[in-house]
Amino acid sequence: MGSPRGRRAKMGGVVGCLVLMSVSAAGQDTGRPTGAEGQVIDRVVAVIAGQVLTLxxxxxxARVVLVQRGGVRAAEVSLDEETLRGALDLAINQRLLVAGADRLQAFAAERSEVEARVKAFRERFEDEPALLAFLTRHDADLEQLTAVLERGVRAERILDSRIRLRAQVSEAEARRYWEEHKATMGGPYEGVREALKERLMRERYGQLAKEEFARVRADARVRGVAPFAREEGP
Known part of the structure; x- marks a missing residue:
């Protein structure tokens, strides 16, 4: 099934999809506060373990993830509240995982892995001026971009260390699934074996990731401030 680093990359994709599954081009763009003198130009969205996250x-x-998943054009769509809620979930999960690792002085990101992530992000753009223009439009710089990507790398490594082994799918499990669904599997077991095991592992990893995020957040101090960030009551 490939090298451990390759598996981490695939599972990282699962995590990203979990939190930004729906990106809508419709709705009012609430993602970039604007204002003139005397007006509010930014807002607090949430306070995560004592750290303020602004809009x-x-x-x-959110736009960094959109570029990673869908390319440059996807990063220019309006950010409706559903998309912002998904981005907020990712932001909370990553920050809590990394904060826990910081307390233990563990899971430092490998420089080569961060550089590779930055390089891949750069390659989404036509050239360096296009990348810099993207950053300027969103009041960011290369240092901020690198920090966002590094946090993502660390969060993926931390999560992977906790659930990857439990997400493994045995030969017996894969064959049993095939026996139960062979009428719709499109071929003999040996012909679909690798793809089936990969799919089942991704599904199990995704479920375990949700459970781990819930566990991490259960004891954390997270307060939503923006209306879309507040949890709905029963």
Whole structure:
């Protein structure tokens, strides 16, 4: 199934999809506060373990993920509240995982892995001026971009260390699934074996990730401030 680093990259994609599954081009763009003198130009979205997250920060992080998942054009769509809520979930989960690792002085990001992530992000753009223009539009710079990408790398490594082994799918499990669904599997077991095991592992990893995020957030101090960031009551 490939190298451990390759598996981490694939599972990282699962995590990203979990939190930004729906990106809508419709709706009012609430992602970039604007204003003149005497007006509010940014807003607090949430307080995460004592750290303030502003709307401009959240908007930028959402657009970074959109570029990673869908390309440059996807980063220019309006950010409706559903998209911002998904981005906020990612921001909270990553920050809590990294904060826990910081307390233990663990899971430092490998420089080469961060550089590779930055390089891949750069390659989404036509050239360096296009990248810099994107950053300027969103009041960010290369240092801020690198910090966002590094946090993502660390969060993925931390999560992977906790659930990757439990997400493994045995031969017996894969074959049993095939036996139960072979009428719709499109071929003999040996022909679909690798793809089936990969799919089942991704599904299990996604479920375990949700459970781990819930566990991490259960004891954390997270307060939503923006209306879309507040949890709905029963």
């Amino acid at each position: 401009s920060e959240l908007s930028f992080e």
